């Protein structure tokens with residue numbers, strides 16, 4: 001989704017802005033722009049271009065053509081109005097005095113635009129953002145903060161804003177509501193950014209803006225204000241990510257790097273949480289009353305994080321016998337969810353900024369639920385708004401297609417299920433110990449899977465030309481199929497669907513014909529025989545079957561399937577965590593062979609901050 005970066009200091013702003021934007025490219029965008037204060041002209045200079053950031057950068061010779069020490073930059077992911085130069089940000093007011101970059105959506109922009117048009121204000125773009133720029137100018141009477149304050153009282157929706165005013169070249173104004181924006185504290189310079197990766201080269205000292213807050217940045221410092229424009233103090237946090245963690249480090253793609261990083265990410269996530277034969281969640285204490293009366297669990301998330309929830313439901317229900325409902329963030333609010341103070345709501349998000357998930361969290365909180373989130377990005381909105389947070393510690397994930405965040409979320413949720421079962425006394429001592437031991441084997445076994453990646457590459461070379469691929473499986477394998485299918489379609493653009501294998505015969509089997517590729521998942525021993533029946537069914541209708549199973553079942557599967565991928569045998573709780581790796585690799589190699597832009601798939605954004 002849109003990316004914002006802003007700089008004020010003593011150095012040339014444009015190269016810093018372009019570099020910052022290049023680090024936000026992974027979020028997804030279709031055009032880019034910058035606005036700087038040109039001291040010689042005494043006015044704002046705005047440059048925008050549709051397409052890759054490189055187009056803009058080439059036009060500006062990497063920023064060398066602009067002479068200024070203050071500016072804002074933006075990568076746009078189109079919502080209102082098609083991708084075009086004119087719809088790109090920054091959007092400027094009629095006189096060119098105000099420039100605005102925006103991430104989010106102004107919901108009441110139509111009525112505000114009508115009001116401004118009636119006052120004779122001409123509009124040039126189709127964006128909701130232009131309304132903000134025009135409205136600031138409309139209210140501006142020499143005090144930019146006061147004008148912004150008046151605008152904020154009128155606009156509705158979600159917004160992170162970076163604002164320049166030609167009359168105040170020594171200031172940059174920032175605003176945040178429901179869209180992420182952080183403040184970066186440098187030495188003689190300060191920053192705003194959509195996330196830390198954009199400014200990590202310049203500073204590790206950041207402040208997280210809260211909803212409704214404003215900030216005025218100068219070279220010397222940052223003053224924050226609440227929604228009533230009263231000064232407030234902001235806590236400064238030091239980010240401990242290494243810069244290398246957000247770089248490709250010799251790999252061709254971030255996605256591949258992140259796939260390969262999974263064993264290490266799992267060690268970081270799990271080792272501190274398994275100590276002396278116990279699952280330990282430091283700082284996690286569910287209220288005793290909740291534990292006593294817990295009668296329902298909701299898991300709320302979007303995309304791959306939702307798929308983690310689907311696996312989690314099986315684990316949690318089996319281990320705790322408490323009913324679990326998994327809901328999509330975008331649906332939760334509208335399904336009249338049954339949440340009360342005896343409900344645990346587990347919110348899962350890599351970015352911690354997904355707006356649908358965030359809105360679901362707020363609804364669950366309003367209804368009285370206890371919110372426990374599983375999040376990767378430290379200090380993100382979802383983490384901060386939850387009653388309790390468990391960080392996955394997977395490190396920065398840049399590729400749009402999530403991999404290491406998925407496996408660490410899944411491992412963490414599985415461990416949480418075991419911990420909860422222990423707290424509720426619904427798991428035997430023997431099962432508890434055996435399962436915990438399996439967690440410790442997980443990273444090593446994953447390394448084994450990764451070391452056999454050439455096999456998967458070979459299968460990808462056999463099947464990359466297919467136009468439609470089905471993933472089938474039962475129970476845990478169905479949940480695994482959902483993720484395998486999403487991974488494949490999002491980066492290779494092959495149509496793909498995941499089905500509960502037993503459901504095929506109720507309709508979808510009519511789509512199976514000679515040569516249709518079916519990826520049949522049968523890692524879950526309890527349902528192995530039934531999964532084999534489904535393989536026979538699709539084979540009988542002409543499907544090519546690529547199977548995924550455990551090493552101990554390999555031979556049996558090889559009698560029926562055309563090709564077999566395997567994972568080492570492991571405790572059933574961890575099968576999906578291990579089983580997803582060959583599916584990630586399969587998606588990666590297929591996309592590679594089809595020449596797709598793997599880290600930046602079309603139309604997608606890394607963090608989806610609009611509804």
Ligand code: M6R
Pocket residue numbers: 302303304305306348349350351352353354357400401402486487490606607608
């Ligand atoms: O940051 P989140 O985990 O909240 O993101 C949720 C989805 O947008 C995300 O998982 C998406 O489906 C990924 N592109 C999948 O690879």
